[in-house]
Amino acid sequence: MNYPRRLRQLRQRLRRSNAVALLVTHLPNVRYLCGFSGSAGVLLVTPERSLLFTDNRYREQSAQEVREAEVVIPETGGVRPLLLAEMARLKGVIAFEAEHLSVALQEELFARRRGLAVRGWVERLRERKEPEEVAAIRRAVRLASRAFPRAVAHLRPGMSERGFAARLEYELRASGAEGLSFETIVASGWHGAHVHGRASQKAIEKGELVVIDYGVLLSGYVSDMTRTLHVGTPDRRTRAVYRAVLEAQLAAIAAVRPGVRCGEVDAAARNVLAKAGLGQYFQHSTGHGVGLEIHEAPRIAAQAKEKLQAGQVITIEPGVYIPGWGGVRIEDVVAVTERGAEVLTPTPKRLLHI
Amino acid sequence: MNYPRRLRQLRQRLRRSNAVALLVTHLPNVRYLCGFSGSAGVLLVTPERSLLFTDNRYREQSAQEVREAEVVIPETGGVRPLLLAEMARLKGVIAFEAEHLSVALQEELFARRRGLAVRGWVERLRERKEPEEVAAIRRAVRLASRAFPRAVAHLRPGMSERGFAARLEYELRASGAEGLSFETIVASGWHGAHVHGRASQKAIEKGELVVIDYGVLLSGYVSDMTRTLHVGTPDRRTRAVYRAVLEAQLAAIAAVRPGVRCGEVDAAARNVLAKAGLGQYFQHSTGHGVGLEIHEAPRIAAQAKEKLQAGQVITIEPGVYIPGWGGVRIEDVVAVTERGAEVLTPTPKRLLHI
Numbered sequence: 023m024n025y026p027r028r029l030r031q032l033r034q035r036l037r038r039s040n041a042v043a044l045l046v047t048h049l050p051n052v053r054y055l056c057g058f059s060g061s062a063g064v065l066l067v068t069p070e071r072s073l074l075f076t077d078n079r080y081r082e083q084s085a086q087e088v089r090e091a092e093v094v095i096p097e098t099g100g101v102r103p104l105l106l107a108e109m110a111r112l113k114g115v116i117a118f119e120a121e122h123l124s125v126a127l128q129e130e131l132f133a134r135r136r137g138l139a140v141r142g143w144v145e146r147l148r149e150r151k152e153p154e155e156v157a158a159i160r161r162a163v164r165l166a167s168r169a170f171p172r173a174v175a176h177l178r179p180g181m182s183e184r185g186f187a188a189r190l191e192y193e194l195r196a197s198g199a200e201g202l203s204f205e206t207i208v209a210s211g212w213h214g215a216h217v218h219g220r221a222s223q224k225a226i227e228k229g230e231l232v233v234i235d236y237g238v239l240l241s242g243y244v245s246d247m248t249r250t251l252h253v254g255t256p257d258r259r260t261r262a263v264y265r266a267v268l269e270a271q272l273a274a275i276a277a278v279r280p281g282v283r284c285g286e287v288d289a290a291a292r293n294v295l296a297k298a299g300l301g302q303y304f305q306h307s308t309g310h311g312v313g314l315e316i317h318e319a320p321r322i323a324a325q326a327k328e329k330l331q332a333g334q335v336i337t338i339e340p341g342v343y344i345p346g347w348g349g350v351r352i353e354d355v356v357a358v359t360e361r362g363a364e365v366l367t368p369t370p371k372r373l374l375h376i
Numbered sequence: 377m378n379y380p381r382r383l384r385q386l387r388q389r390l391r392r393s394n395a396v397a398l399l400v401t402h403l404p405n406v407r408y409l410c411g412f413s414g415s416a417g418v419l420l421v422t423p424e425r426s427l428l429f430t431d432n433r434y435r436e437q438s439a440q441e442v443r444e445a446e447v448v449i450p451e452t453g454g455v456r457p458l459l460l461a462e463m464a465r466l467k468g469v470i471a472f473e474a475e476h477l478s479v480a481l482q483e484e485l486f487a488r489r490r491g492l493a494v495r496g497w498v499e500r501l502r503e504r505k506e507p508e509e510v511a512a513i514r515r516a517v518r519l520a521s522r523a524f525p526r527a528v529a530h531l532r533p534g535m536s537e538r539g540f541a542a543r544l545e546y547e548l549r550a551s552g553a554e555g556l557s558f559e560t561i562v563a564s565g566w567h568g569a570h571v572h573g574r575a576s577q578k579a580i581e582k583g584e585l586v587v588i589d590y591g592v593l594l595s596g597y598v599s600d601m602t603r604t605l606h607v608g609t610p611d612r613r614t615r616a617v618y619r620a621v622l623e624a625q626l627a628a629i630a631a632v633r634p635g636v637r638c639g640e641v642d643a644a645a646r647n648v649l650a651k652a653g654l655g656q657y658f659q660h661s662t663g664h665g666v667g668l669e670i671h672e673a674p675r676i677a678a679q680a681k682e683k684l685q686a687g688q689v690i691t692i693e694p695g696v697y698i699p700g701w702g703g704v705r706i707e708d709v710v711a712v713t714e715r716g717a718e719v720l721t722p723t724p725k726r727l728l729h730i
Contacts, residue, residue: 061572078659079572120480125472125493128479139479188549195542198577201559218415218433223552305432 024152025090028055031147033069041138042114043068045131048122050314051144056091058084059242064101065091066108073108075101106131119143142319149311149319150333155243156357159312159335160366162199162245163355166238167369169193170249177376179228179253183208186234187221194238203237203244203316214250214349217306217341228254231264231348233341237316244316246337247367248353251374263342264373266298267350270340271371274308274322278338278356278363284326291340292324300342309337312355334358335366378506379444382409385501387423395492396468397422399485402476404668405498410445412438413596418455419445420462427462429455460485473497496673503665503673504687509597510711513666513689514720516553516599517709520592521723523547524603531730533582533607537562540588541575548592557591557598557670568604568703571660571695582608585702587695591670598670600691601721602707605728617696618727620652621704624694625725628662628676632692632710632717638680645694646678654696663691666709688712689720 032055036044046052046065053059055067056074060083063076072091076084077100084093096104109116109131118128120139128137151159173190187206194202209219211230219233226232235248250267252260274291288308295304307323312335320328322336330336336358341351354367386409390398400406400419407413409421410428414437417430426445430438431454438447450458463470463485472482474493482491505513527544541560548556563573565584573587580586589602604621606614628645642662649658661677666689674682676690684690690712695705708721 082570118479120483121478123479124475125477125479125482126474126495129474129493139483141480184552184554185550188546191549192542192546195545196539198538200538200574205555216436220554 023057023089023154025056028147029067029072029090032067032144035143036067036069036117039117039138039140040115041117041140042112043109043116044140044143045109045116045118045123046144047119047127048144051119051122051148053242054144054148054314057087057089058091059087060084064105066105068112075105075108077101102130109135117143145319148313150331151313151335151357152333155313156333156335158241158243159245159355159357162238162240162243163247163366164368165197165199165240166194166236166245166247167367169197170234170247170369174251174374174376177226177232177253179226181226182223183210183213183219183221183226184223186226186232187236190234190236194236199238199240201239203239203246207233207235207248209233209349210253211348212346215343215345215347217343217349219349226253231260231350233349233351235351235353242314244312244314246312246316246353246355247369248339248341248351249369249371249374250350250352251376253376256373256375261373262298263300263344264350266295266300267340267342267352268371269298270294270304271338271352271354274338274340275354275356275363275365278330278336278358280330280332280358280360282330284320284322284328284330285324287322287330287338288324288326291338295340295342303342303344304340305343306341309339309353311336330358332358332360377411377443377508379410382501383421383426383444386421386498389497390421390423390471393471393492393494394469395471395494396466397463397470398494398497399463399470399472399477400498401481402473402498405473405476405502407596408498408502408668411441411443412445413441414438418459420459422466429459429462431455456484463489471497499673502667504685505667505689505711506687509667510687510689512595512597513599513709513711516592516594516597517601517720518722519551519553519594520548520590520599520601521721523551524588524601524723528605528728528730531580531586531605531607533580535580536577537564537567537573537575537580538577540580540586541590544588544590548590553592553594555593557593557600561587561589561602563587563703564607565702566700569697569699569701571697571703573703580607585614585704587703587705589705589707596668598666598668600666600670600707600709601723602693602695602705603723603725603728604704604706605730607730610727610729615727616652617654617698618704620649620654621694621696621706622725623652624648624658625692625706625708628692628694629708629710629717629719632684632690632712634684634686634712634714636684638674638676638682638684639678641676641684641692642678642680645692649694649696657696657698658694659697660695663693663707665690684712686712686714
């Protein structure tokens with residue numbers, strides 16, 4: 023990971039503002055800038071220095087992980103006094119992450135000095151991934167993909183959604199996943215028409231579609247994939263809806279390349295579904311960036327004006343949700359390359375029936 | 377769940393302040409006050425009304441879950457304009473949760489009106505649990521406890537910590553857990569001396585102690601338990617350290633009753649370990665409240681002055697961590713009753729060896 027480059031870019035941003043430092047309180051941003059993966063730490067970046075403030079629990083871990091920053095750990099007591107002392111040494115305005123600092127902490131840290139509320143400074147740097155980051159996402163995506171057929175081999179009609187999620191999560195953890203990147207969705211039959219159907223105690227029955235949407239964390243980076251399968255032989259309508267969603271997904275992927283507006287990628291999927299008479303059943307956006315977090319820029323949404331850039335890594339995940347009938351969603355992770363797109367998810371996309 | 381009582385108490389608090397309403401942005405607090413368990417929603421409580429603002433995804437769920445509040449869902453667009461319009465109708469100061477409102481959102485919502493930053497209003501109500509809440513925690517604790525022997529039956533020397541965590545989490549999910557209440561800790565041998573040892577790829581070897589600390593979510597309430605087991609026959613030192621930690625844990629539980637200061641409960645555990653010559657190896661606090669969140673008031677820590685009250689539910693979890701050698705921690709969930717304490721965790725505490 024290229025920490026020196028990241029800090030250099032952040033300092034360029036700092037110089038264009040009227041602030042003398044940035045206080046980084048969002049943990050994924052802290053990790054991005056210095057490698058620290060602990061659950062408590064703030065980073066203070068000045069034009070000359072980068073200081074990670076954390077506590078005794080992370081002495082060993084920070085020594086191993088942190089790059090390009092000095093680690094400050096109080097011998098006793100909390101981190102706050104040391105941080106305030108360091109801030110007091112800086113003359114001028116200190117910028118802070120407005121979206122990631124509570125009013126309570128602002129009152130404590132900026133009681134006696136001016137702060138500058140800024141948004142997305144580090145997130146914007148994170149948007150274009152370094153090759154090493156794409157490789158980390160690819161590893162997470164592959165781990166998650168490999169577990170899929172192993173879990174599906176255990177799926178039987180009558181199994182609860184939560185029971186299947188348990189099996190899937192077991193395969194993921196047993197393959198070395200550090201954790202899940204979000205709550206696993208397993209939504210069968212009518213439940214599949216709920217876009218965010220957390221795995222419930224509902225039994226998965228014969229004749230139902232099952233939407234399975236899940237992801238892992240590996241070395242801090244996330245995966246995200248959705249497959250929809252059918253229990254028993256699918257009927258004509260099921261096959262037709264599935265085919266339309268798959269065509270929409272492939273059309274959106276085909277539209278991905280640097281310079282294309284995110285809204286055009288979204289429209290590519292949406293147009294296919296509209297032509298199939300299913301437009302009204304696709305009510306969410308087509309995708310989002312992934313990286314250290316599960317939802318990052320850019321948003322692949324209707325009318326989104328931002329242009330794709332090489333190095334971005336996004337999901338492409340159109341879906342159709344018909345109330346009372348069920349849902350179909352197909353999702354891959356796609357890297358934007360200089361020449362177009364590379365689909366990182368290796369799992370096949372034909373309609374699987376068990 | 378007694379939502380009318382909760383709202384009544386919150387409104388009493390409101391009357392004692394100079395605010396005309398409280399904006400509740402912390403999701404566990406939203407859930408506590410109206411039952412809504414979705415991942416996006418804010419609650420506005422005035423002396424007469426309680427309004428939940430959420431979005432289209434939660435139309436059905438909010439209709440099922442919400443009690444004692446009107447649900448406001450925009451037909452199109454975001455929640456923000458509706459919330460601002462409702463806030464604009466209130467004359468006077470609106471209180472907000474300073475610890476759970478970002479500066480960015482404060483700038484948006486309180487750009488043109490005065491806000492009052494308050495802390496812990498709802499958290500304080502949540503501290504003493506209703507009988508139905510204690511019952512919910514008990515169900516979560518029992519589910520987690522039942523899974524423990526089933527997972528341990530699969531533990532073999534050479535298995536990775538993460539592999540064992542995968543098995544344990546599988547048993548939890550397959551028993552119906554909605555999720556984990558925190559990242560499972562499995563820390564073996566030298567790794568066990570790290571208090572927060574996330575399950576790693578380290579193999580669990582013969583002759584090692586294994587600290588296993590985990591919890592589930594069930595109906596929104598959490599469990600939290602730790603057991604330490606030994607791979608192979610434990611030697612004299614291992615048995616002695618284990619016995620000291622167990623005695624410390626039992627002494628702390630024996631000290632629990634209404635009116636006792638939290639610091640005294642902590643001291644009860646600490647004194648046993650000090651007498652055993654292990655005081656220096658017990659560097660964290662003895663416990664914490666649990667409920668809708670994994671860390672709630674009260675803190676069972678050295679010098680904590682707060683007095684225990686019937687209805688509180690806390691963990692008791694002393695430990696000993698000897699660098700290079702390993703760790704032992706034993707943790708139960710304990711309900712403070714009118715007459716003393718009830719241990720909710722049924723799992724035995726003698727030193728298990730496999």
